[in-house]
Amino acid sequence: MPRVAYVNGRYLPHRQASIHIEDRGFQFADGVYEVIAITDGKLVDIKPHLDRLNRSLGELNIAWPVTRRAFGLILGEVIRRNRVSNGSIYLQITRGVAPRDFAYPEGLQPSLVIYARSTKKASVATASQGHAVVSQPDIRWKRCDIKTVSLLPAVLAKQAAAEEGVADAWFVDEDGIITEGTSSNAWIVTPKKEIITRQTDNLILSGITRQTILKLASGAGLTFTERPFSLEEAKQATEAFTSSSTALVKPVIEIDGTPVGDGQAGSITRQLIEHYLNYMDNPS
Numbered sequence: 001m002p003r004v005a006y007v008n009g010r011y012l013p014h015r016q017a018s019i020h021i022e023d024r025g026f027q028f029a030d031g032v033y034e035v036i037a038i039t040d041g042k043l044v045d046i047k048p049h050l051d052r053l054n055r056s057l058g059e060l061n062i063a064w065p066v067t068r069r070a071f072g073l074i075l076g077e078v079i080r081r082n083r084v085s086n087g088s089i090y091l092q093i094t095r096g097v098a099p100r101d102f103a104y105p106e107g108l109q110p111s112l113v114i115y116a117r118s119t120k121k122a123s124v125a126t127a128s129q130g131h132a133v134v135s136q137p138d139i140r141w142k143r144c145d146i147k148t149v150s151l152l153p154a155v156l157a158k159q160a161a162a163e164e165g166v167a168d169a170w171f172v173d174e175d176g177i178i179t180e181g182t183s184s185n186a187w188i189v190t191p192k193k194e195i196i197t198r199q200t201d202n203l204i205l206s207g208i209t210r211q212t213i214l215k216l217a218s219g220a221g222l223t224f225t226e227r228p229f230s231l232e233e234a235k236q237a238t239e240a241f242t243s244s245s246t247a248l249v250k251p252v253i254e255i256d257g258t259p260v261g262d263g264q265a266g267s268i269t270r271q272l273i274e275h276y277l278n279y280m281d282n283p284s
């Protein structure tokens with residue numbers, strides 16, 4: 001079955017899905033995106049994702065390409081046409097097409113690209129498989145709260161991790177504080193069993209999975225604090241994990257070659273994986 005993508009009003013086979021060479025997303029990374037998990041054909045946390053998209057667009061003064069209602073219908077149609085039961089949807093909105101000039105003209109028609117990808121449904125067993133990370137200097141700009149397609153620092157950090165033979169990198173700022181993962185939020189569990197994740201501000205993306213995990217942790221009576229934590233503290237942690245719409249809750253079992261805890265997914269991480277997978281099946 002050919003995969004179908006939505007591009008500016010048309011549903012096209014991937015091979016024919018393309019954008020203009022003067023699209024500002026292509027030339028200036030002048031655009032925003034979202035990645036939303038799909039479970040049993042349904043989008044997980046669709047409302048907060050679209051709220052965050054609305055905020056990203058607003059911060060960059062880019063208009064919605066279609067109404068929010070039409071947007072929801074197109075997302076559903078892309079899932080249907082690709083028969084995705086489990087996986088994720090990728091959507092990107094750029095400022096649109098214009099002759100190359102750094103300043104942008106008013107009134108451009110924004111470009112919209114949406115496509116979906118199937119993956120196997122996560123189980124507690126598959127989701128509990130941990131991975132190693134290395135630290136990388138956070139060389140990003142000061143508006144990481146906007147989900148822009150300008151992702152070169154993340155590309156380079158993830159590539160550096162791959163070249164060291166590990167799955168991902170955690171960004172560390174100039175004070176030795178971990179900001180977040182290349183495409184995920186970072187978490188640790190202290191020896192006192194307290195769950196820690198950095199507070200949200202302009203230096204990290206406010207993850208939708210992160211918000212949901214905080215709600216689930218609170219509902220389960222787990223103790224958590226939103227505060228900065230250093231690379232050194234992370235190496236002393238008993239557990240660590242990342243969260244994102246694609247990685248869900250992913251145990252981090254080694255940081256810069258130092259095993260975290262006993263080098264396996266910890267018990268609080270496992271509890272959160274179970275809660276999160278249940279939530280995906282029965283969102284509330």
Ligand code: PDD
Pocket residue numbers: 035180181182183184185204205206207208209210243244245246
């Ligand atoms: N990335 N931090 C960054 C820098 C991210 O790029 C992402 C998501 C997150 C987690 O956000 P959420 O829980 O809403 O997915 C945090 C997506 C998955 C990506 O770029 O593929």
